Amino acid sequence: MVSSKYISLSLIGILIILLHSVAVQAAMITEIRFWSAPDHARVVLDLTEPIQYVSSSQENPPQSHLELKGVTLFTKRREMEVNDPFLSKMSLIELGEGKVKLILHQKRPLNLNIFPLKPYQDKPHRLVIDLVDLAEEKKEQEERQRQNEIRPKGTKVVVIDPGHGGEDPGAMGPRRTMEKDIVLKVSEKLVHLFVQDKEIRTFLTRKGDYFIPLEQRIKMAREYGADLFVSLHTDGSFNPQARGSSVYCLSLSGATDEAAKILADKENMSNVLGGAFLRPASMAKDPNLNQILLDLMQNNSMKESFRFAELFLGDAKGINHLKYPSSRQANFIVLKAPDIPSALVEMAFITNKEDERLLSRNEFQERMANTLAASIRRYFKQ
């Protein structure tokens, strides 16, 4: 009895070792994706396990190389032509002995930022490779600051923030309509309504399908000198019956209720889903800012945020069912600018069949943009 128990135990031991080595060998690249932003290109590898890598860059021709260890290729895509200002092609080459080489053929030298993302919801392990054009990044920032400097006296600036983007699709409808696409469409329509406006100027935080970290969106608003920041979203719920529009403002003390807290947690997960590579310097607090002054600013901003939220709810009644009759509060990262009145609008529930149908329709998107524009105009008039 003793010996057979000993044998079976050691068999289990061998099995565990075998399984373990299989698991180590089994890291597979299942997909390769690409996103294009104004100042960077992003390549994402889907993986069955986290992997080791060594990276290098060369200037002539400009290329970045990643040697990935302990992996096999599972994706059918071995080569991808890319139509982008920064990249022309990506290739994955199997080197044997569990090594795969990723070659990024660039149009110019770029800075590499590589970081892993853990599985979340339906997303597997990922390796994110950002190729940043630092000169372009600086140019974009300077252009935002220039827009603020050249604004005629008395004009108001509104920064419209289409939520999510790129790796982060946001909430998804039963017909697979993605939040990131709808919010971008409405935001573009909204900005278009102000093109001829002499008193109110509007800017977008993102102009395409790429991800911007939440803190970066606030920074952009500040560079534009925003007088109002409006983040556009579509709500999502496990309850397919949940529907209607709602507006959220920042709360420093606590959420309106558990549902508001859950929603804020979900929206804040955007950084994890979308892949936020935050450079420590950009996140450092300004030591010159006086805390009392900051609190005063925050109080005033929050009062103004509520004023906008209530104005919008009054107008939104006319186009969609309201989920809640008044504005709600929670700890949303994207609303945290102490000096800029900020509101987060959940236009409708994309997870509700009827709301999804509305959100997908051009006519509703236009009505939503018109309603937001009317509320913005009234906000600055009062």
Ligand SMILES: [Zn+2]
């Ligand atoms: Zn959202």
